[in-house]
Amino acid sequence: MTATFLILAAITIAGTVAAMAMRNLVHCVLALTLGFAGLAALYLQLGAQFVGLTQVLVYVGAVAILAVFVIMMTQKPAQTTESIFSSFWLTGSLIAALVFAVLGWAIYSSRLTSAIVSPHVEAAVRPIGDALMHRFVLPLEIMGLLLTAALIGAVVVAIQEKRGSA
Amino acid sequence: MHSAIQQADQIFVALQHRVAGYLPVKFQSIADVILSVIAIVLVFAFLFAVTTVLERKGLGRIQNRYGPNRVGPAGFFQPLADGVKSLTKEDLVPRAADQAVHFMAPVLLVIAAFLAYAVLPVGRNMVLADLNAGVLFFFAVGTLVELAVFMAGWSSRNKYSLLGAMRAIAQMISYEVPLVLASIVVIMAAGSLSTVSIVNMQTGYSGIWPHWFVLTPWGFAGFNLFMIAATAESNRSPFDLPEGESEIIAGYYIEYSGFKFALFFLGEYLGMFATSGLAITLFLGGWAAPFSFLTWIPSYLWFFAKLLLMIAIFIWIRGTLPRLRMDQLMNFAWQFMLPMTLINVFAAGVWHFMPGGVIRWLVCAVLLIVPAVLLSRGLKQGKKFEARTYRFAE
């Protein structure tokens, strides 16, 4: 159990670190995908099939491909060769530290850490679906609306751009 | 007699337990899994070999040719010759290629293609992993194929392969939406994401007729939409733009030769079998017999009979339809497939809440046929042939 966890954690961390450290942007995305996949495997190992598989479906299937698309569409042929580190590294690390602090505070102050979590929580599809459709139906709908609005906005922006250049 | 039928049905399950039983108890469960994996790999690789020769013969007959008929009896050892050829060919890697990614792409593709079989029930009690999110697993693994295709296209450093990869990814993303939405109706009806329980829902009979989901209006529409999307997902003709030989030579695997090329070929066919298998599981009752008086035939035979039928339909379609253009492909995905699948979800909901009878049939059929006709009219309209204006190519 712990050995599996350690291997998966190592893969995840290695993937994300490589995503930050590698020169080639496409390599970064592929390494990030490895990190996503490791995270999904961690979810699966915890018995959260739905979350784990959704992680693969959304992050490996959609987000990584989207990132790849953006890179292929926008990348300039001449790549930066000066330094691995971006010039914004100070700001970046500050933001990262802040995010980490907020997350850590949230986790430590939540009641989950004090509660005894049984190792065999059946995070099955049906309870998740029930929760989404009954208790959290309003947040779900609002999120759906928001995403649809974003989609329509993107289409509008794209159409204007096309008209302008045509 | 009855027990003999059951024995024949469960012969492979019993064999697996017998073989695993020779091992100590500690290793039995892992031995079970390994045996299933070996069986899946062998059976579907063999099916791939048979399909290549059947496809070539079938396409030949469609074009009034013989097809391969030289190697072995009636040409059926042709895959062996092809395999030996591809194994002995030189493995060329372009100098500019990204070596590691170039190497990993076909491996990832084949692994992803084989992973999908883990949740396909090929017979009664014959499934590698009965996940309670089985259908989700299938689609999640399917997305790995996109990644592999991108890796292949990008790492080759060839403009044709990059174009092919772009086309393939755009097509796969576009058609994944209708693919998932088309299968949602079944998940709604079965109330489960587990492939095994979806098949179990369909094993009953009314009189001699089975309870397959395809025998309902939404199931029929869903099946057709699913198969169209599956054809596009597996890059088969008429949606074979990513590898259009006459346009971009072979698309994303243009720079692969020898065994790696064979792996791409294998991955493509395995993907086709897997989506066909999922269509069978979702809509055609999985391993269930089509009539109640035919249940004495072992379940796995039914699954493979249905699979071969689906393959035959794929070959038939490939021999009939010409390749689409990219804009036609995208228009079809977003202007016909997506609205139709959404309407189909709605129709399945109506079916669920209406009392059974003829009226339910009629209402659902009208709900599906009218939008289909209107949407297809919409597709036809706005087809004005004018001088094209190009944004970048002028």
Place this chain on the structure above:
Amino acid sequence: MFGEGILKGLAETARNFLGSYVSKKRLTTVQYPEERLPQIEAYRNFPFLVYDGEDWQQGLRCVSCFICEKECPPKCIFIEKSTDKKPDAVGKPQFYPTVFNIDVSVCMSCQICVEVCPFDAIKMDTDFELSTDNRFSGLLWDKKHLAKSNEHYHKIHPTEAAVVDAQLAAERAKVAAKAKAAAEAKPAAAPATPPPVPAATEK
């Protein structure tokens, strides 16, 4: 109707598929090594040297005049002339080739050698199964390989061969008549130098 064209197409391909099992007429492919189409008479690919009679060395019509060697566009013909003479197809003593090679890997089957040959000695063959395990000596054909009988020529191109035979017979008759007249006129200085008669002015 939506999808009508697709159904029509599917029906057509199904008809082709099933029809190919029912009627043999649909399958136009000739299963080559076992089955062959009858050869059409006008077919020709690589040159050969015609000889008359039984002995291929004695009956060779070629007089090694080098015209074909000079005319050959890819220069695939190589000839060496003999020092002695032998009677040619019409009975006059002529030189003959000691070496006559054609490199068929170079030959482009243009038939110019046949067109220019004044002696009807080189003609086009129809044999096309020429694969060999040696791409150098296997494709460089010597005199022996190239020599084929007049009967073979009659077999592959009967009409053309008959015309050539008639021409040659006329030539032979002319030469024989000349020789006879010369013998009658000057019986002493018999067959040393026959008058310069053009052997075959044209085809």
